[in-house]
Amino acid sequence: MAYYLIQALNAVSLSVLLMLLALGLSLMLSLMNFINLAHGSFYLLGSYVAIFWLAAGLPWYLALPAAFLAAALAGLILDRYPLGLFYQRTHLMQVLLTYGLSVMFADLMRWGFGAEIMSLPMPDALRGVVFILGLPFPLYRLYVIGVGIVLAFGLWYLVERTLWGAAMRACVSDRRMVETLGIDTRRIFTVAMVVAGGLGGLAGALGGGLLSAYPGLDEEVLLLALLVVVVGGLGNMTGTVLSAILTGFITTFARIFLPEFANVISLGAVAAILLIRPDGLFAHKARRV
Amino acid sequence: MKLDTIGVTPFTISRRGILAGGSALALASAIGAPRIARAAEPLRIGLVTSLSGTFTSLGESMRAGLQLLLAEAGNEMGGRAVELIVEDDQGKPDEGVRKVRKLLSQDKVDIICGVISAAVALAIRDVVTEAQVPTFISNASANALAREAASPLVFRPTKTSWMLGSTGARWVHDRIAKSGGMTLGADYAAGREYIGDFVSTFQELGGSVDEQLWTPLGTTDFAPLLTNVAAAGPEFVYAFFPGADGVRFLQQMRDFQLTDRVKLIGPGALFDQEDVIPAAGDAALGGVNTFQQSPDAPNARAFVEAYGRARGGRLPGEASTAGYVTGQVIKAAVDAVAGDVADKERFKRAILDQPVETAMGRMAFDPRNNQAILDIFVNEVKKDAEGRPFNTVVHIYEGVRDPGPQA
Numbered sequence: 001m002a003y004y005l006i007q008a009l010n011a012v013s014l015s016v017l018l019m020l021l022a023l024g025l026s027l028m029l030s031l032m033n034f035i036n037l038a039h040g041s042f043y044l045l046g047s048y049v050a051i052f053w054l055a056a057g058l059p060w061y062l063a064l065p066a067a068f069l070a071a072a073l074a075g076l077i078l079d080r081y082p083l084g085l086f087y088q089r090t091h092l093m094q095v096l097l098t099y100g101l102s103v104m105f106a107d108l109m110r111w112g113f114g115a116e117i118m119s120l121p122m123p124d125a126l127r128g129v130v131f132i133l134g135l136p137f138p139l140y141r142l143y144v145i146g147v148g149i150v151l152a153f154g155l156w157y158l159v160e161r162t163l164w165g166a167a168m169r170a171c172v173s174d175r176r177m178v179e180t181l182g183i184d185t186r187r188i189f190t191v192a193m194v195v196a197g198g199l200g201g202l203a204g205a206l207g208g209g210l211l212s213a214y215p216g217l218d219e220e221v222l223l224l225a226l227l228v229v230v231v232g233g234l235g236n237m238t239g240t241v242l243s244a245i246l247t248g249f250i251t252t253f254a255r256i257f258l259p260e261f262a263n264v265i266s267l268g269a270v271a272a273i274l275l276i277r278p279d280g281l282f283a284h285k286a287r288r289v
Numbered sequence: 290m291k292l293d294t295i296g297v298t299p300f301t302i303s304r305r306g307i308l309a310g311g312s313a314l315a316l317a318s319a320i321g322a323p324r325i326a327r328a329a330e331p332l333r334i335g336l337v338t339s340l341s342g343t344f345t346s347l348g349e350s351m352r353a354g355l356q357l358l359l360a361e362a363g364n365e366m367g368g369r370a371v372e373l374i375v376e377d378d379q380g381k382p383d384e385g386v387r388k389v390r391k392l393l394s395q396d397k398v399d400i401i402c403g404v405i406s407a408a409v410a411l412a413i414r415d416v417v418t419e420a421q422v423p424t425f426i427s428n429a430s431a432n433a434l435a436r437e438a439a440s441p442l443v444f445r446p447t448k449t450s451w452m453l454g455s456t457g458a459r460w461v462h463d464r465i466a467k468s469g470g471m472t473l474g475a476d477y478a479a480g481r482e483y484i485g486d487f488v489s490t491f492q493e494l495g496g497s498v499d500e501q502l503w504t505p506l507g508t509t510d511f512a513p514l515l516t517n518v519a520a521a522g523p524e525f526v527y528a529f530f531p532g533a534d535g536v537r538f539l540q541q542m543r544d545f546q547l548t549d550r551v552k553l554i555g556p557g558a559l560f561d562q563e564d565v566i567p568a569a570g571d572a573a574l575g576g577v578n579t580f581q582q583s584p585d586a587p588n589a590r591a592f593v594e595a596y597g598r599a600r601g602g603r604l605p606g607e608a609s610t611a612g613y614v615t616g617q618v619i620k621a622a623v624d625a626v627a628g629d630v631a632d633k634e635r636f637k638r639a640i641l642d643q644p645v646e647t648a649m650g651r652m653a654f655d656p657r658n659n660q661a662i663l664d665i666f667v668n669e670v671k672k673d674a675e676g677r678p679f680n681t682v683v684h685i686y687e688g689v690r691d692p693g694p695q696a
Contacts, residue, residue: 003520010512115345117533117568119540129546135519138544141512211509212540212568214533215345220507255504255513260476263505 002133007256008249009132013141015248016148017207019241021221022228023155024199026240029229031159031168032192035091037098038078039225040218041105042071042197046204047213048113051120060123064147067205068198075197079190087189102218110215117214126209144206151202152241158195159237168192231270233280243281246273331372332623332630335398336612337388337413342380343532344405347608350563351403351427354612357592357599358620366620367628374398380405382412389413393420399630400425402615405608407431407478414438423636425619427611432482435691439658442633444640446618446652446661447611448581449691450479453556454486456579456665456686457527458494465552466524468496473514473528473538476503483529483556499523508534511541519545525552528559535559536568543572557582557680560670563606566678573678576670581649582610583666585682592648604679614647621645655690662690 021043028034046067053063078101086094126143129136159165170178171185179185204213211217228247232239247266254265273281336355339348352375364371374396378385385404392398393416401417402425404410410429417424418440426434426445435449461470472488474480480503488498500521504514508530518526530538535558542548557580560566566573584593584604592613596605605613618640623630625639637659644653650664665686673679 003516006516007513010510010516013512014510110345115349117346117536117564119536119568119570121570129544135516136546138541140544210537210541212533212536216343217533220509252510252513255508255510256517259514260503260505262508 002135006132006135006137007252009137009141009145011249011252012245013145013210013248014252015245016145017203017210018224018228018248019152019244020148020199020203020206021225022232022240022244023152023237024196024203025225026229026232026237027155027159027192027196027199029234030237030240031172032087032189032196033172034083034087035094035098036083036196037095037222038102038105039196039200040220040222041102041109042074042200043204043207043221044109044213044218045074045105046071046201047120047208047211047217048109048118048204049201050205050208051118051213054121054123060125064202064205067201069201071201071204072194072198074201075194076190078197079193083193084186084189102222106215106218109218113213115215117212119212120208122209140209144210147206151199155199156237164188164191227267227270231273231280233282236280236282239280239282246281331370332366332400332628333372333374333396333398334619335389335392335396335401335403336373336375337378337385337392337401337403337409338375339380339405340375340377344380346564347405347428347532348377350606350608351405351612353600354596354605354609354614355402355616356612357595357609358613358616360599361595362616362620367623367626369623369628378404378406378409380409382406382408385409386412386416389416393417393422398422400619402619403427403612404429407434410434411438414440414443417443421633423630423633425615427615428608430482431478432486432691435655435658435660436694439660439694441659442637444618444654444659444661446615446647446654447649448663448665449660450482450556451486451691452581452663452665452689453579454483455490456667456689457554457556458487458490458496459686460577460579460667460684461525461527461554462491462494462496465554466496469499469523470525470527471500471502471518471521471523472498473502473504473518473526473530475506475508475530475534477506479531480506480529484527487527498527504530506531506534509537511538512545515541515545515547518551519547523551525554528553528555531558532564535561535565539565539569539572539576548572548575552577554578556580557668558607560668560680561606561608562604562680563609565606566604566670566680569678571678573670574672577683578668578670578680579665579686580607580668580680581663581665582607583668583680583682585668585680586648586650586666588646588650589648604677610648614649614652617647618645618652655693657693658691660691660693662688665689 025039028036049067049070050063053066126140128139175185228244232243250269251266254262338351376388400423404426405428407429410426424443430450432449432451472484474484554577557578560576560578562584622640626636630636641654641656644651653662666682667684668680669683670678671681
């Protein structure tokens with residue numbers, strides 16, 4: 001009993017990590033209809049910022065905001081030049097641009113931070129385990145679950161219940177109509193890009209404690225995020241959250257019962273879902289190439 | 290018919306004429322050039338290593354190790370100046386083959402060395418054998434290179450997976466448990482070799498392993514696996530995960546508070562002093578590993594100090610020591626033949642005849658397969674005087690020789 005509870009918690013922590021990874025990407029895709037393949041670079045930047053922040057001995061609870069700000073700043077700069085020119089272009093053009101940017105950033109970060117694997121200096125408050133029914137469960141994973149749920153809720157509230165979120169959603173439906181109402185749509189897109197970038201950095205800061213940071217991680221993480229977003233349905237944030245949970249549970253339990261085939265099973269499940277529902281779990285009409 | 294309509298033109302200096310005359314001149318001068326000039330030519334060594342991709346940090350360390358040796362040797366071997374050409378194989382076999390072909394045909398290297406990934410080593414084996422170029426595989430540990438894929442001019446101044454797996458089994462059987470325990474491994478060639486050799490040697494000694502678990506390469510979350518380990522409570526765990534996977538595994542083991550409760554043994558790459566320990570930190574303490582290299586080894590003291598000075602206080606791991614040792618072996622052989630590497634048989638005999646004193650200990654080569662016969666160190670990761678986790682030698686298995694082609 002305790003064993004399955006712990007494994008379920010493991011699954012939830014993996015799901016939350018996947019969800020955080022995918023949310024930034026999904027935000028841009030669903031609200032701005034913009035595919036950003038440089039999202040992995042935001043993640044890695046957030047990881048490195050958190051690592052250096054903690055290594056410098058600065059207060060650990062400010063590491064997350066620091067990573068958010070760093071990645072948000074990167075998102076802001078990108079939005080000005082050149083992403084801003086590409087919001088109205090086709091997906092293929094966006095893919096080409098952002099993929100090229102991600103390769104550039106990967107090299108820049110390798111030049112700046114080095115090629116070695118770096119791990120997060122865990123703050124003492126987050127070390128240690130809690131014993132749940134006799135079996136150990138790391139405190140850091142509980143922290144990740146908690147922060148992730150709060151973030152997801154916050155994002156949902158921001159998008160669904162605030163005026164800014166409403167304006168954002170309206171922009172995607174009909175940008176010109178929103179402009180006739182006197183709202184500066186360009187600024188709304190900038191804010192969305194900043195938030196999405198910041199989310200990527202935040203995911204990196206949290207994930208750094210689990211995955212470490214090294215060149216090449218940005219590609220692995222991007223792949224996972226794309227997988228989750230595609231299965232959830234392009235253009236839908238609820239879909240992303242649900243598909244993250246699904247993927248996390250399938251992967252974790254595959255690792256328990258058939259560890260050698262864990263990747264085959266989890267990716268096979270993804271393929272099966274896409275065969276049954278080609279547009280993802282929650283399909284949403286979006287402009288395509 | 291007039292002559293000019295059938296294309297016979299009067300004699301003029303045509304482009305074709307210049308080309309033909311110029312190439313004839315060049316050919317004549319090449320044939321006529323005295324052979325004495327060749328001895329003054331620099332010795333070209335091609336280093337094939339990974340400067341991008343998964344093995345980047347290992348590749349940079351290997352290059353640094355070799356460059357340190359060249360600097361110490363005054364950049365000359367056997368009376369000739371050394372020209373080092375470094376190529377990036379990106380960790381991919383086809384790229385490695387491309388770069389080796391380039392080194393052979395364009396740069397005309399005399400010796401090839403390096404190679405981190407076993408896949409790349411096996412891919413280039415045929416190319417270098419056909420080209421008859423002495424090749425020194427510095428890091429790849431695939432058993433096949435010492436057995437069915439052995440080649441007359443391919444030397445391996447480092448270990449095979451069998452050497453580490455079997456000594457690990459001997460150590461566990463002698464000191465930890467006669468039977469039982471679990472193995473955890475990354476499901477790819479190197480993982481399968483290390484763990485397979487451990488299990489077969491353990492069985493030869495009369496023990497048997499309770500459970501063997503495998504995970505795909507690149508696993509990020511070891512939590513389900515570690516929960517299984519926590520529930521099973523084995524006497525020991527023999528594990529291997531490369532690079533970043535290894536770092537994550539060690540950290541997550543500590544997160545689940547298994548570092549103190551479970552005896553963890555592995556091949557040295559899981560506890561590499563340069564690649565893994567700086568990232569894993571205290572999570573590596575208490576781990577035992579069998580390795581052909583140790584920063585604590587008696588022969589390595591001078592190298593460890595020199596490397597630390599060259600690279601900002603770092604302790605060397607496998608890749609940098611491998612680069613340095615390869616340089617030592619090449620230098621010893623080239624000095625023995627006084628710089629004349631054109632006579633391949635004489636060069637090969639120079640390597641096989643005399644053991645070389647290297648930073649990995651005294652290294653002799655097995656004439657059957659050009660595989661090094663090494664002292665394997667048993668390292669335990671303990672805190673050194675400055676409180677850093679440090680691979681401390683607790684035992685040495687001397688003169689471990691791979692079973693070779695008969696195995």
